Amino acid sequence: MKLRHLFGLATATLISWSTVLYAEPLKVGFVYVSPIGDAGWTYMHDEARKIVANEFGDKIETSYVESVAEGADAERVIRNMASRGYDLIFTTSFGYMNPTIKVGKMFPKVKFEHATGYKTAPNVGNYQARDYQGRYLAGMVAGAMSKDGVIGYVGAFPIPEVIRGINSFMLGAQQMNPDIKMKVVWVNTWHDPAREREAAESLILQGADVLTMHTDSAAVVQAAAAKNVYAVGFNSDMTAYGPKVHLTSSTQHWESIYRAKVQAVLDGTWKSESIWHGLKEGVVDISPINPIVPKTVVEKVEQYKADIIAGKRDVYQGPIYNQAGELMVAEGKFLNDEELHKQNWYVKGIEGKIPQ
Template sequence: MTKYSLALRFKTLMSSLLLASSMAVAGSASADEPLKIGFAHVSPIGDAGWTYQHDLGRKAIEEKFGDKIQVKYIESVPEGAEAERVIRDLASSGNKLIFGTSFGFMNPMVKVAKAFPETYFEHATGYKTEANLGNYNARFYEGRYLSGIIAGSMTKSNTLGYVAAFPIPEVVMGINAYIRGAQSVNPKAEVKVVWVNAWFDPGREREATVALIDQGADIITHHTDSTAVVSAAEEKGKYSIGYNSDMSKYGPKYQLTAVTHHWEQFYIDQVQQVLDKTWKPTSIWGGVKEGMIGLSPLNPAVPKEVADKVEQAKADMIAGKLHPFAGPVVDQDGKERVAAGSNISDEDLSKMDYYVKGIQGKLPK
């Protein structure tokens, strides 16, 4: 063997060793890299409301996991094509766990999940899953029923106002649960609904609130994201029931309570599962019992006997003794939807497309 051959073999051996060493270092660095997490939100975070509550979940995982994770969030993402672009960008930027927090993100997330099979996706309020896409939701209707007890007890006009976003099952079941809670203590109570066809539009939400008050509603609630309803009711001297988060700073005198959402533990659990490499797609639907739904502190204007009724209903709900849609459930046309002695199924809840007795007007199709 020539000196040239020996030198060449030595050079090749050293190159191989250096390559192996660099790969080992790279592998070690990769193992130490933080888990990149992305959030796509339909509205601004603000200081109250739907997106604000999800952002509390973001803060909870940052506090829990520290430098093990790196989080990016994008606010005010329109539903539809723009949502797909944003979610795809989050995935292509290396985020390995992506949360989309609006119903209208569902189909875009399904499409992007198929294109990025090594990334984990979680969609809020939807129903579709893939091998790498799960969904999560809260039983908002349970909180609606409880707040309905307060509204039904305290209304003087027997007309309750409801500002609603879109006529999808999530919103419809909340309206229906609200009047059922109200009528459990006041059979004369009725609900008027104004649809604003937006999740976040403070101007239209305010206009809808004023319109409902002009139509005789003396307690207003909403299934929209901003604080405009509570603020407008406060200005008009009418009681309100907030939604998503405690909005009492916008209604210090007249907010009676708020139906609150709590996502922190869910987000912590999902991040932990990804870090532990145990994540699997699931469909989670948690309510009062699981701590995902609650009520904010009651206004002192709420009488003790009313507060006691709410607490008893909450305890019965947790114990499985009370379901907001326990039969008989009759729609506004008199058709029985749930028979006496039975509860509505989750499948039927997820497809709810009718108003129950006590709702004025027709449900938009």
């Protein structure tokens, strides 16, 4: 909490300076790429904001700006927040990375935290969720429930984060069905329900009987429900958008990261760092699995989850081959974080090429 000094004149004839201390809440801002009602990515970030705001009470004051386009618009919004006296600003989309770094240089006393990128600065930290771990577990459910052996994936942008999620989902599905295939449709947007739904319907026409996505709305789940095919949600529990077909969701819970970052600023211990939290820290999970999924499948997923948390199993442990049959991860080895951050190839069984 910041303390400021007020100096005042005692009387017109006798000047007496006194110091009065008063408390002022820490101003914390959030910049969102899609609306808070998207049911996915931004919704979960804002749920975490509300949890932390409630926990800290009058020690902090939070606000947000939603539906901020990546690029020049983001820079304007972030700069505006910094100029209005915000102490800590969270920028929550990959495309905010460079604007955050740029504005950070303009306001060296403000603390910034950027989600999902890889750049840091003296006053800019970075935080991520190991959502590929949740993807793997959700993929296991999808692989077990696909009757035709074809799953469909709606991708946002072909960046390593999204490619990593696609591969992780496929690796999980292959644990349950080694011969399963995956088709991917790219929409080049984080949030466009109409385009997401159109992509989902295209995948169904191509024979996919379980759908998932790396986009922000529940449109894919809704499309699956309309066509009576299974779906796996992302970011939040999307059961409400297709109760009969929704199998589970790979979920993210950001409040522990926000709580720690806010507390560090209040304590004066904040430092620029990159953190990547997952199942172990409770930032990543899967939502309750639909009762239609066989108990044996649920038990296997729960065991794999426990093994990943305990460090007994890794999502990217070899042998893993790419589409061309080349060995990418040898038996007994696994991908390190640097390799995960640079992932630009599909695992075997995924059809099509990654757009350039």
